[in-house]
Amino acid sequence: MKFADREDLLGAAMLGPALAYVILLVGVPFVLAIMLSFSSATAGSLTLTWAGFRNYSTILADPIFLRSLRNTAIVTIGSQVLVIVLATAAAQVFRAAFHGKRAARFVLLLPWAVPVSLAAIAWTWIFDSTFSVINWTLKVTGLLHGWLYWLGEPGLALFAIIIVQAWRIFPFATVIVLAGLSSIPQDVVEASIVDGAGFWRRLFKVELPLLLPVIAVAVLFGVVYTATDLGVVYILTGGGPANTTHVLPTLAFQRGVLGADLGQGAAIAVFLVPFLIVVAVLMLRVARRAEIGAGGGAR
Amino acid sequence: MKRVGLYVAALGFMAFAGFPFYWMFITAFKQNRDLYVGAFDTHHVPWIFNDPPTFEHVRLLFGQTDFLRWVANTLLVIVAVVIITVVLAVPAGYSLARLAGRWGGRLGMGIFFTYLIPPTLLFIPFSRVVALLGLQNSLGALILVYPTITVPFCTWLVMGFVRSVPWDIEEQAMIDGYSRLAVILRIAPRLILPGILTVVVFTFTLVMQEFVYALTFISSVDRMTVSLGVPIALVRGDVYHWGSLMAAALFTSIPLAILYNLFIDRFIQGFTMGAVKG
Numbered sequence: 136m137k138f139a140d141r142e143d144l145l146g147a148a149m150l151g152p153a154l155a156y157v158i159l160l161v162g163v164p165f166v167l168a169i170m171l172s173f174s175s176a177t178a179g180s181l182t183l184t185w186a187g188f189r190n191y192s193t194i195l196a197d198p199i200f201l202r203s204l205r206n207t208a209i210v211t212i213g214s215q216v217l218v219i220v221l222a223t224a225a226a227q228v229f230r231a232a233f234h235g236k237r238a239a240r241f242v243l244l245l246p247w248a249v250p251v252s253l254a255a256i257a258w259t260w261i262f263d264s265t266f267s268v269i270n271w272t273l274k275v276t277g278l279l280h281g282w283l284y285w286l287g288e289p290g291l292a293l294f295a296i297i298i299v300q301a302w303r304i305f306p307f308a309t310v311i312v313l314a315g316l317s318s319i320p321q322d323v324v325e326a327s328i329v330d331g332a333g334f335w336r337r338l339f340k341v342e343l344p345l346l347l348p349v350i351a352v353a354v355l356f357g358v359v360y361t362a363t364d365l366g367v368v369y370i371l372t373g374g375g376p377a378n379t380t381h382v383l384p385t386l387a388f389q390r391g392v393l394g395a396d397l398g399q400g401a402a403i404a405v406f407l408v409p410f411l412i413v414v415a416v417l418m419l420r421v422a423r424r425a426e427i428g429a430g431g432g433a434r
Numbered sequence: 435m436k437r438v439g440l441y442v443a444a445l446g447f448m449a450f451a452g453f454p455f456y457w458m459f460i461t462a463f464k465q466n467r468d469l470y471v472g473a474f475d476t477h478h479v480p481w482i483f484n485d486p487p488t489f490e491h492v493r494l495l496f497g498q499t500d501f502l503r504w505v506a507n508t509l510l511v512i513v514a515v516v517i518i519t520v521v522l523a524v525p526a527g528y529s530l531a532r533l534a535g536r537w538g539g540r541l542g543m544g545i546f547f548t549y550l551i552p553p554t555l556l557f558i559p560f561s562r563v564v565a566l567l568g569l570q571n572s573l574g575a576l577i578l579v580y581p582t583i584t585v586p587f588c589t590w591l592v593m594g595f596v597r598s599v600p601w602d603i604e605e606q607a608m609i610d611g612y613s614r615l616a617v618i619l620r621i622a623p624r625l626i627l628p629g630i631l632t633v634v635v636f637t638f639t640l641v642m643q644e645f646v647y648a649l650t651f652i653s654s655v656d657r658m659t660v661s662l663g664v665p666i667a668l669v670r671g672d673v674y675h676w677g678s679l680m681a682a683a684l685f686t687s688i689p690l691a692i693l694y695n696l697f698i699d700r701f702i703q704g705f706t707m708g709a710v711k712g
Contacts, residue, residue, distance in 0.1 A: 138615070139613035139614060139616065140613050141614075142533045142535075146529045146534045147529075149526060149533065149618075150526045150529040150530065150533075150534065150541075152521070152525070152526070153522040153525070153526030153585055153589055154526070154545070156522055156581065156582075156585060157545055157585060157586060160578075160579070160581070160582050161556070161586070162548070164556045164560055165551055165555070165556065167562070167563075168555055168556060168559045171558060171559060171562075178561065221450075224443070224447075228440060228443045228447060229447075231440055233437075233440055233441060233444060239448055241691065242448045242451055242452040242455075243447060243448065244694050244695060244698065245452060245687065246454075248639070248690040248691040248694040249643075249683070249686075249691070250643040250644075250687075250690070251661075252645040252665045253661060253682070253686055254454065255665065256664065256665040256679060257458050257680065257683050258454060260461065260676050260679070261454060261457055265472050265473065266469075266470065266472065267473050268457065268480050268481070270473045272481075302450065302451070302454075305451075310702055311702060311706060314699075314702050314703075314706055349706060352706055356705060359550055359552065363552030363553075363555070364554070365553075365645070365649070369649070383554070387558065388554075388557070388649075388650070392558070392561060397558055397561070404555045404557075405555070407552065407554065407555050411550055411551065411552070411555075414550060418547075
C-alpha cells in the first residue's frame with residue numbers, strides 16, 4: 136500500500152507535530168515545575184540544586200502562604216456557589232423568548248469576553264477608595280452610613296474578589312446550562328407538567344437532576360479558572376493589604392518571579408495541582424457517564 | 435404578570451453583567467472635573483454626565499500613550515499564534531477523529547486535559563526556558579508559549595467538529611479514485627472550514643485575553659500587549675489616568691464581545707464535551 140493510502144502513517148504524521156508540541160511545551164515544563172519545587176533554583180543562575188523538601192517546609196511554616204492557600208479555597212468555593220445560583224437562575228430567564236433577547240445576550244456575555252486584566256482594572260476603579268460609585272449609591276439609598284474601603288480591608292477585599300470572579304464566570308456557566316436545558320427531552324418536561332408539577336417542582340425535581348452533568352462541567356471549568364487565576368487578585372489588591380489577600384498564583388508570582396526564588400515559587404504553584412487533579416477526575420467521570428448515555432441512546 | 439417578572443429578571447442580569455462596561459463608557463467620556471468628585475458628595479450624581487462629554491481621554495490614549503503600539507504588538511502575536519495553532523491543531527484534530535481509530539477519543543481527551551494545566555503553574559519553569567532561549571522581554575516568548583493554551587483546546591474542538599461532519603463525501607471521493615491523502619488535502623479542508631474558522635476566532639480571543647505570561651516575560655513598555663500594557667503601564671507615576679484607561683478597556687472589549695456572540699455555540703460544544711447531547 137502506498138503512503139498516500141496508509142491511514143496509520145497519515146494519522147501519525149498529522150497528529151505528531153501537535154503531540155510533540157504539547158509534550159515539549161506542556162508536559163516537560165509541568166515536570167520541570169515539580170522538579171524546581173524540590174530545588175534551590177534562582178532566576179539568576181541556571182543550575183538545579185537538589186534541596187529536598189526545604190521549599191515545602193519553608194512555605195508550610197509561612198503564615199502568608201497558609202493564608203493564601205485558605206484564600207484560594209474561599210475565593211474558589213465562594214465564587215462558584217454564586218456562579219451556580221446565578222447561572223441556573225439566568226438560564227431559566229434566557230431560555231424564555233422575550234423582546235430584545237439578542238441585545239440582552241450580548242450584554243450577558245460581555246464579562247466572559249473582556250480580557251481578565253481589563254475587567255479587573257475596571258473593577259479596581261469601581262472599588263476606588265475615594266470615588267467608588269458603589270459607596271455613593273449605598274450612601275444615597277441610605278444603606279451605608281460610614282465608608283467602605285473595599286480593597287483596603289482584608290475581609291471586604293476578599294468579598295470584592297469573590298464578586299469579580301463570580302461576575303466574570305457566571306455568563307460562561309449560564310451558556311453551558313442553557314445548552315444543557317435545550318437538550319433535555321421535551322417529553323419528560325411535558326409529562327411533569329401534565330402530572331401537575333409547578334415551576335419550582337419541575338425545576339428541582341425534573342430539570343436540575345437532568346442538568347447535573349452539565350452544571351458539573353460548568354463548575355469544574357469555573358474552579359480551574361478561579362483557583363488558577365492571577366489577574367484579578369494581582370490587579371485588584373496585589374495581594375494586599377499587608378499580604379492578606381494573596382492567592383496561590385499571586386504569591387507564586389511574587390516569590391518566584393519578582394523575588395527570583397524559582398524553587399519556592401514552584402512549590403507554591405504546585406499546591407494548585409490537587410485542585411486540578413480533583414477537577415480532572417470528576418470531569419472524566421462526567422464524560423464517561425455522557426459516553427455511556429450517548430452510546431445507550433444510539434443503539 | 436409573569437412577563438413582567440421575566441423582564442425584571444433579565445434586566446437584573448444585564449445590569450450586573452453590563453454595569454462595569456457602562457462604567458467604562460461613562461468614565462471614558464467624562465470631563466475630569468465631573469469624574470474626580472469624591473463619592474461622599476451625595477449631591478453630585480456619578481451615574482450621569484453632569485458636564486458635557488469629552489473626547490479628551492480618547493485623544494490622550496491614542497496620541498500620547500503606547501496604546502497603538504500595544505495593539506500592533508498584540509496583532510503580531512495573534513497572527514503568529516493563529517498560524518501555529520491552525521498548522522498544529524487542525525491536522526491533529528482531523529487525525530484523531532478520522533485516522534487514529536479506537537485510540538482517537540482517548541488520546542484527544544488526554545490532549546484536552548493539558549488545557550487544564552494553567553499558566554500559573556507553568557510560568558515559573560517557562561521563565562527558565564525562555565531565559566535559556568534568550569527570549570526574555572520579547573514577543574517571541576509569547577509566540578512560543580501561547581500555543582500551549584490554544585493547541586490542546588483547538589485540537590479537541592476540531593476533533594469534535596470533524597466527527598460531526600458526515601463521512602459520506604470523503605468516502606465518495608475515495609470511491610471516485612482519490613487517495614486518502616488527496617481526500618485530506620483537497621476535500622476535507624472545505625468540509626471543515628467552519629471548524630477552522632472557530633479555531634482562528636478562539637485563538638484570537640485567547641491571545642487578546644492572556645495576561646499571566648505577558649506579565650512574566652515582558653518588561654519593556656514598548657513590547658507589551660494590550661491586556662498587559664493597559665492595566666500595568668497606563669499609569670503616570672502614581673496617577674491613574676482613569677479616563678484613558680477605561681477608554682482602552684472599552685475599545686478592546688467590544689470587538690471581542692462581538693466575536694464571542696457569533697461563535698458562542700461552537701465554543702460551548704467544545705466545553706461541554708459530550709455532557710450535552712445535541
